[in-house]
Amino acid sequence: MSDSLANLRRKIGSAAELQSVVRTMKALAASSIGQYEQSVLSLSDYYRTVELALGVCFRQAAAASALPPEAREHAASGIVVFGSDQGLVGQFNDKVTEHALETLAELAGNTLVWAVGERVHARLTDAGITPVGLFGLPGSVQAITPLVWNILVHSERQQSLSALHLCYNQPLAGAGFAPVSQRLLPLDDAWRRRLADRAWPTRNLPEVIGNRSTTLRALIREYLFVSIFRACAESLAAENASRLAAMQRAEKNIDSLLETLNGSFHRLRQDSIDEELFDVITGFEALSKTPRGRR
Template identity: 50%
Template sequence: MDTLENLRNKIQGAKDLKSVTRAMKALAGSKIVQYETAVRSLDDYYQTIALGIIAYFEAEHIKGIVDPNEHQPKSVETVCAIVFGSDQGLVAQFNDEMASFVSASLKEVPGKKEFWVVGDRVQLLLSDQGFNTSKLYPVPSDINAVTPLVTEILKQSRENQQKQEISTFFIFHNQPKSDSGYTPVMQRFLPLDSTWKNTLQQIQWPTKLHPQIAGASEPTLVALINGYLFATLFKACVESLASENASRLDAMQRAEKNIADLLDDLHKKYHCLRQSSIDEELFDVVSGFEALIEDSP
């Protein structure tokens, strides 16, 4: 049975937990702002890079791109999944939904599977589903740590493609919704073949004038491709970080509400128990007073 001292300790513990929840809620909210700002900036940059590549195709009259692995048997292909998750907890079903989405999406993709995972927690969930991770990267702690991670993944992917160890790369990450929440998405990252070209050319050229390339064409294409790959991977990472903090913010808001309800319940119990204790003391005083009156001559 709860005592007044026990209830006081519970109330103080709930207040301390509420303070921690508020601090984590404020931290998640502040991080979301910088990640969402980066996403909006990347949208414009990505659009510019994509239009530049489209302009190159138009100016050089490129109709198709030959894939060197096109005639390779599908059974011997190696497909790499670059999966973005989280290292920290208190993100609800953020990692669980991503792991389930990766598993369901790759069932339709033929070939051997290789996993490059960003985040310990999603890596453990993928391991539980029978997927082995060949490369594990830490989740960036802030926006400044994204560039080194993206640079390293780009370097590793280029080396594997040059050695023809991996034929296709896919990116899996959570993407923030326009209103609230997030949704898991999958996009084809490499190779840059005819499928990629056709997907890219769905973006409409903004004017009726035919584009022209200023300067040497080959260095221009190399710069555009490098910018495109970097922007694609950077955007996926930042959107994942924004989704992670949005999930943490939602979890902290629910926790704060539950703690507030718990505090209300504890305060009611405390006041009821304290009132009962006061009533008992008053009854003892009255009973003693009446006993003294009866015993007096």
């Protein structure tokens, strides 16, 4: 009986410690979601400025030859897949890997894959895809910028690369997420025309000064930077949302387990007390029935 009570005490203590860890991870995930979502919102104004500047360049007929080349036959296509470095995220890496495989199946010619996160790298490898590069995920908003520049540098080193795609999980309302893909290069014709037709917000019309080709390429690089930054931030927000949901499920299961263990402990403890009382009563009755001379 005492061994069973000791075992239950150990199980209750372990469950309580695990509950504390889960609550801490839950709080960290909830706070991380906010900072990454805020970083995405803060990009809106800068992204709008880059689009306005690109629209001006697209309206310049002389700048048309400076546009990046369209996808060529037998040219390589690159895809950057954002996942996670850590676990406890549910189906986060599985879903983005499945979506990446579907995207790769639609691409013609050679494909180069970069994985952002060790977990998604392992999923891609298990699926028969060998990534040409692996990037570690940033642990804060400030660390996203070096990662983005690193991705751009590695992609620009591939001279045969004519197309660039992103594949990542995008957060949804509540705690959900959905895998999405985005083509960054070659630039979408409809998107270019839409930017070129956009009216300038003030009466002071802009003019491209200097080398139009250099200006356009610099703006396209900024567009790539903002797009990759936003994809990374949204992926991190979705990762923490998935972890938050997983921790909430774990916390609920631990609460149920603790309730069961505590119930078993109290019942077993009560049985032990009842047995001790029964022994005392039995001994008292035995003594009461014994004649005085034999006591």
